[in-house]
Amino acid sequence: LVDAERIAADIDALAAITEPGRPYTRRAFTPLFLEGRAYLEKRFKSAGLETRIDENGNLIGRRPGNGSGRGVLMLGSHSDTVPEGGRFDGIAGVIAALEVARSLADQGITLNHDLEIVDFLAEEVSIFGVSCIGSRGMANMRPPEWLERRAGDLTLEEGLGMVGGSPHASGARNDIRAFLELHIEQGPVLEADHLDIGVVTAIAGITRIEIIVTGRADHAGTTPMTRRLDALTAAARLVIAIHHLGQELAATAGHFAATVGEFEMEPNAANVVPSRVRMLLDVRAEHRRDLDQFRTLLGQAVEVVGQETGVTIAAPKVISDNPATPMHGEVIEALEAGCQATGASHRRMASGAGHDAAFMARISKAGMIFIACAGGRSHTPEEWAENADLTLGAAVLRDAVCRLDDQ
């Protein structure tokens, strides 16, 4: 029903649209991104889809249904990449969605719903420093002040215009019944468990927490070890505490991960006792109670380390807090039924990474499937997914779409 070679040819064609010698770099708002889109639009058209750029800069290909007014089933993901990474991250989901449309066309099937294939604008953190611009826009969740964000001379308002969108969006779409997205897992679980498909139960919340440790800059040669307020030594104790808390909470039910992703020290001079450390934590929680418990235990660790070392540690500050998003039960079940029908081995799992589906879930019933990627690696030129897995994923999507269409 779905065609592996057609899928592989499209993946290869997009992979060739990258900065020379720098695979795979097709960042949103760049000429290469527009080149990738031009290719996609051509392919959408060959599949018989009516194409348009919506007001949020998303490329959409439409296959009208039988006119029964039951709304839209939307499939897709994103074609933009991070610098040096994204042979599959995003584009796999766009091509799988396109293949579903092609397969339906091949067989002359008309759905009860209108089918829309979407390439969301700028899912990755773009040149404007923010992510999921297109899906946030479609859900009317893009902060208006983002329009003024700049990348060099360009504002996001101008960037939206450049890709064919409009800054004056007319609100959330309310005609989408369900949204389905295929994506590479970006983690090692499916590969390790030798499974074809992960059916996503929820997209974990992403909470960013800043911790600032303030000690005292002293001469590293002359200040006795017992008389220091060494910000680094105190921060190191917190790093270890955070890692252990992360491990403990990850061992309970539900996805949980805590990472100190940013760590900067001052004055960072060879012969000066460190006076200040700034850490930025990335916390992913499927369940809010795990996040709450983490924050409680983190607060206790901060107290203890502050008391025992004498340094000052400000109360951990939540910089951003996007709650977890459950996927919709009907879509989860349709996708699981799709796995069974196509013979795909599968498990339920949470997504630790953020996705456009998290925003689509605000305005529609949303669901996602993952396919394995080699070593769980993504956002790197080595990122790899097998075409057989991607093809099987497209078949699962196709089956689930038909099921949802019947309901």
Add this chain to the structure above:
Amino acid sequence: LVDAERIAADIDALAAITEPGRPYTRRAFTPLFLEGRAYLEKRFKSAGLETRIDENGNLIGRRPGNGSGRGVLMLGSHSDTVPEGGRFDGIAGVIAALEVARSLADQGITLNHDLEIVDFLAEEVSIFGVSCIGSRGMANMRPPEWLERRAGDLTLEEGLGMVGGSPHASGARNDIRAFLELHIEQGPVLEADHLDIGVVTAIAGITRIEIIVTGRADHAGTTPMTRRLDALTAAARLVIAIHHLGQELAATAGHFAATVGEFEMEPNAANVVPSRVRMLLDVRAEHRRDLDQFRTLLGQAVEVVGQETGVTIAAPKVISDNPATPMHGEVIEALEAGCQATGASHRRMASGAGHDAAFMARISKAGMIFIACAGGRSHTPEEWAENADLTLGAAVLRDAVCRLDDQ
């Protein structure tokens, strides 16, 4: 015998020669440094000294002795500062030395030795990235390749010419019988012990050790806590181990301190597991056996952390290794006798910081005294020493010089 007001006036005059609004910044090779030197030269001349810039860029004021050919007694320190720090660090020792010469002149005393007052060039890490340029040069220990070091368009060779020196030094001086330096302690010990003077027994060795921890960059959202190679968590364990080793060795006889002064992490991105940490350790040891033991135990810690975390930690690499320098027994005794004669309370102590005296010890009998500085702080605008302490220090120097002159 020595004049507190004259000392205070000179300290104040030099303090006024700084970048506007940025006390106290008079870095070597800058116009302000030359302005400070012009002031010093004028004051040297008023004290009856014959002034010259030697081939290593050091300002020297000379007071001839009685011609008995017993060589030179040299006193001094440095007038350059780090950025935003150095109201006393360095200049206190130059002014105290000058005051000794003035005091001898006031009383019409002619020594058996020629007396030289010195302002060494660029004791602090200068714009060329290296320190103790003048004293290294006088001891013929300045690496020849340093002449090619650059600060913007300027080479050190040109810099030396600019201050009145010459790149073609004629070797180590061999006419200096003893060198005495007064400096602020740059540590908290004298202040805490309510003592006037620290008589320095040795200048601790300075060893810089680089440690590189290599983990694996993974997606912070999706990679399970149990499947990470987190370079930061492993590095944090080493930071704590190093701190504990430092505390243990500091509790034994002899000065010892270990500091992780530089710490950089990659990729330092919020949602990526840290893949690499580079640390630079600063280790100060009065006794080589403490350094050796530290290195052995550090090697063991690296093994253990590497094994337990799975990350790769390269064997710690010694980047530079300057051994400890004992001060000369005769000079130590003369300075202690000077403390007794002037009624200064005192103790013996090692210098944790490097000083010009460490290089002068290679070509003469060298000794140092410390005076307290507020809170042990230095290299900061808050750096402070009491003029009474500085004056007492100058009296101790004067007394010691006369003793050494008689021997």
